[in-house]
Amino acid sequence: MQALTDVEEIARRVLSGDRKSIAKAITIIEDNTAESKRLIASIYPSTGRAQIIGLTGPAGSGKSTLIEKIVQEYRRKGKTVGVIAVDPTSPFTGGAFLGDRIRMQELSTDLGVFIRSMATRNYLGGIAKATKDAVKVLDAAGKEIIIVETVGAGQSEVEIIKVAQTIVVIHAPGLGDEIQAIKAGIMEIADIFVVNKADRENANKAVMDIQSILQLNNKEATWKPPILKTTALTGEGVPELIEKIEEHRRFLEKEIGRKRSLGKAEAEFIEAIKEKVVNSIIDDLKKEGRFEEFLEKIIAKEMDPASAAEKLLHEKLRRH
């Protein structure tokens, strides 16, 4: 068997749905090697079919348990599913503890489900890009539903969840600090709110808290985010949640769907251009030695960084 060293070969096998190749492909993306660009180029044409759902919420909200039930429900409907669970990399040690799959381990032997744990790794381009690319791999491999899970705690994690078409924000009563636990950035982009552990006493209060904040934030929106109740442990409320997700999907297709996906593609395109431009200019400047020269001036306080950048780029762009 040809070893999976050739990126083209890996890409080809990803398109045929081979699990090992999917895993290797995601690793290539995570490792951000030179091959990852070629990989994405090869599989990009086959993406765009999957429905991407983002799920975020504070620790203790029962996210992973809920995801397990959601996946089971989709499996019952005959869909194949990919799950990406994102956890933070320690800024001190560079290591990460990836423990989200434990709640979904029963699913690991269901070949129609692919679960991958990713660490934020302090990527140069931000974790969001790596997650987006990993989603592309699962998409190209034919997974009809892709779920991205994060804790939603940091700004970069808010960015991650934007990869999704439908963003579900989950909360649970009694987590202390109630709604403050849902970061501001997340509230704005949520499409569906879920109050899990709905069998608890203060579940209704949690619902009302979210309602009042939504009313405050109410801009002219054509989709009003509903607030659902679930009890992930028993599965209660999950079919209704799936229903709502489907409803949102239909809404996207009809109404602002095209506008949204245009916006997403544009944002990704601009990001890619930015990255290429920035990297190539900095590479040149370093090669020419100009970068270090100006860096010394900044350290010696002869110039501030912004002025240094302007001068340097003025020179460079002039020459073009």
Added chain:
Amino acid sequence: MQSTRKIRVLIAKPGLDSHDRGAKVVARALRDAGMEVIYTGLRQTPEQIVETALQEDVNVIGLSILSGAHKALFPRIMELLKREGLTDVMVFAGGIIPEEDIQEMKNLGIKEIFGPGTPTETIIQYVMENIQERT
């Protein structure tokens, strides 16, 4: 291009043994040494362990068992790894594995057995020195 390559480790507890203090301490030590550690909790079947290793594309699997059931479970795990073409994954084990069983386990393909009292630093060093370049 800045590469962000990391060592990915699966720490697994096969069978019904519920003593997870050692597995958790090792998981934490490996994380603190800069690795990405996937820990899937207690009571994992060989099938779950191998499929997880495949999906997570791990470099290393650490098996922890104190119940004596390694004689039944380890052969099955190693067999499944072979079947899935995961023979480049380095497998080590720890827990209570009597000395007289160690050679048998190594013959199955388990590279090293770390008995009770092994310093975590020993395990970290071993992993770093022995993982293969990924194929």
Added chain:
Amino acid sequence: MVVFSEKKIKEIREERQRWEKTTLPNWVKQCPERKKEFRNHSGMLLKGLYTPEDVKTLDYLQDLGFPGEYPFTRGLHATMYRGRLWTMRMFAGFGTAEDTNKRFKYLLREGESGLSTAFDYPTIMGYDSDHPMARGEVGLCGVVISSLKDMEILLDGVPLDKVTTSMTINGPAAMLLAMYVAVGDKQGVPREKLGGTTQNDMLKEYFAQKLCIFPPKPSVKLVTDIIEYCARYLPKWNPISISGYHIREAGANAVQELAFTLYDGIAYVESTLERGLKVDDFAHRLSFFFASHNDFFEEIAKFRAARRLWARLMKERFHAKNPRSMWMRMHIQTSGCTLTAQQPLNNIIRTTIQALAAVLGGTQSLHTNSFDEALCLPTEEAVRVALRTQQIIAHESGATNTADPLAGSYYVEALTNEMEEKAMDYIQKIDDMGGAIVAIEKGFLQKEIADSAYKYQKEVDEKKRIIVGLNEYTIEEEKCPIELLRVDPKVEKQQVVKLQKLKRERNNRKVKESLEKLHYSAEKDENLMPTIIEAVKAYATLGEITDVLRKVYGEYKELIII
């Protein structure tokens, strides 16, 4: 009224300060201390000297009192071991019921005073020996009991009106207790005479021992079912052994072991009160189970603090009136995690020190580990040495000649006070959090334990904590000097055949009916003991009964904190 007058304390303080300025530094110059700081396992900073100043608030009558009287710091019984020695109860179990029955009889012959049963993993998790999850595990870590038939063999020749039996079982505790009751019925022993203990402490499973089948709420319900049933029908049975041992073994320090165990106790008292029972109806039968670890004085202080703290909680928080409701009866096991695989004979010394601490701490019952237990289950020879350890302490050491011999030691009393204080801090914290189940869901207890476990390992790795034979005083060539006990792999096959035979020969209609009855009863949230006893007597298997409950309650998945 405090023991030392203020005037006396002042005098002593002045003299102590003088000593610190003169005698002490002269000595330190010649002989500096071996470490910068001396701390015990809980991290308490220990002084080089303890004086009456350290116990100046100690009020003898309020804080110590007399053995047999509130607050029971000095012991539960007025004469302590002068009247009756602790129960020597050696944990045993492996292979088939026949194998363990043999070991039981051996231990009774050699002088143990009560039985204690270890079950294998499949039994503990409510799986029959033919379940896929049981493959390779049958009979390895304990005895396999899949039905009443096995229990009958296990207890063959054991008179249940004379011998008390402890059963270390949690998830399926109701089923195993039901089997025990059924055997008692067969022997013709009145149920009021059956004596023993079921561990039956599910809360600690969620953050320590991890042998959980169902989620927390239904598990606590089952625990309370057993407490309630015993209060009414099995008055000599200890329905629960509220355990700190596993919490300690999972990595907690002594204060955490004490605090979390007591909190579990609080939770169970509350859950039983919710059933409508009065505290004095059942509290006298709650028992406790602690570890005895290496730091000799810390452990003794822990046991004394535990007794005093529980007595105070029962009196002040739960308004118990009967002194027996305030008793903390404890079983202690020497610590397994302190044993080394290297130079295993050293473990005999460790176990001896730990056992002595338990005796000086006033335990009611004691299990001593065998020296080979870091390698395997104990052989007959090893377990005999462990039993002899207790007997030598009892008859040769003089430790039993008086009650609470260390009372009044400035060090021990200071430690006892500090233990109690720090444990109360945790108890307050968990109260503020909303109770035990919330603390478990938040992962608070798990995080405390994981952090302690990691800290301990780091200390060992960095040689800040010396373990003889392991990181110091090691030997080059360790040859295994002892015979190991191996369980015959044929046990699993034998059990499967037995099960098939049982299912053929029993009245399957009766089994089906009893299981349906159980399902119905569980849905209606009734006390399940009577229906479980019925199912067990019809020879429904352990797995069959557990599966009914799995359907009703669901299965638990743990929250991981490393």
